[in-house]
Amino acid sequence: MQAKKMHNDKGTFMRLDKFLADMGAGSRSDLKSAIRKKRVTVNGEIVRDSSMAVTENDTVTLDGVTVLYETMQYFLMNKPAGVITATEDKRMETVLDLLPLPHRTDLFPVGRLDRDTEGLLLITNDGDLNHRLLSPKHHVDKTYFAKIDGEVTPDDVQKFASGIYIDDDEGPAFKALPADLKILSAGNGVSEIEVTLQEGKYHEVKRLFKAVGKRVTYLRRISMGPLRLDETLASGECRKLSPGEIEALQNVQ
Ligand code: URA
Numbered sequence: 473m474q475a476k477k478m479h480n481d482k483g484t485f486m487r488l489d490k491f492l493a494d495m496g497a498g499s500r501s502d503l504k505s506a507i508r509k510k511r512v513t514v515n516g517e518i519v520r521d522s523s524m525a526v527t528e529n530d531t532v533t534l535d536g537v538t539v540l541y542e543t544m545q546y547f548l549m550n551k552p553a554g555v556i557t558a559t560e561d562k563r564m565e566t567v568l569d570l571l572p573l574p575h576r577t578d579l580f581p582v583g584r585l586d587r588d589t590e591g592l593l594l595i596t597n598d599g600d601l602n603h604r605l606l607s608p609k610h611h612v613d614k615t616y617f618a619k620i621d622g623e624v625t626p627d628d629v630q631k632f633a634s635g636i637y638i639d640d641d642e643g644p645a646f647k648a649l650p651a652d653l654k655i656l657s658a659g660n661g662v663s664e665i666e667v668t669l670q671e672g673k674y675h676e677v678k679r680l681f682k683a684v685g686k687r688v689t690y691l692r693r694i695s696m697g698p699l700r701l702d703e704t705l706a707s708g709e710c711r712k713l714s715p716g717e718i719e720a721l722q723n724v725q
Contacts, residue, residue, distance in 0.1 A: 545579060549705075551591060555587070558581075586675065616667050
């Protein structure tokens, strides 16, 4: 029987070991062994058959802890500096290593922050949303706070607003879309700014400032479309998005 292809009004059937494995509760073989050892219940009954057909609406526990089946998961992370925006890496810690377990095994970060950049990072398995947020067609605003080596001037603000032509050794030359630059403070050779970009080209914030002769010394993303960095999240922490935040993201056109 192809359990995973069957639906009824209760949901989509899948094997019990797959239900648990999808949610990151362990490897298929560890889970089969856990099920044999009576560590798993379905709707309050101990189950010993890994191939039992369950749906996302069944109540499944492993070692007494309920494992919710979520088809889509959305996490908001306050990315720390020093970890890379990737799903796995042999040597370096990735943002997925920071997620609390269990979580779905098919999650990925939406877009990329540099290793030394901090702040808002969305992690999900929603491929359609990923496409809408990153597609150049949609121009989803991303706002960054930055510290700059150099005094940012009203002339820079004008240049950013007109769209700076970037021609450096980091990639093909391009004309950046207009960016909204706000000077928060400038003096004694340093500045603090907020900048909102409509696109996400490689190292774009750093390259824009380099193009006007200045250097970014600290970078933190504070918003992406309707999503804002949650200031209650410590560096490296994450939380699930609220239903309202998910809805706001789904409405991004
Ligand atoms: N722009 C950058 O230069 N770096 C980032 O991480 C994000 C935007």
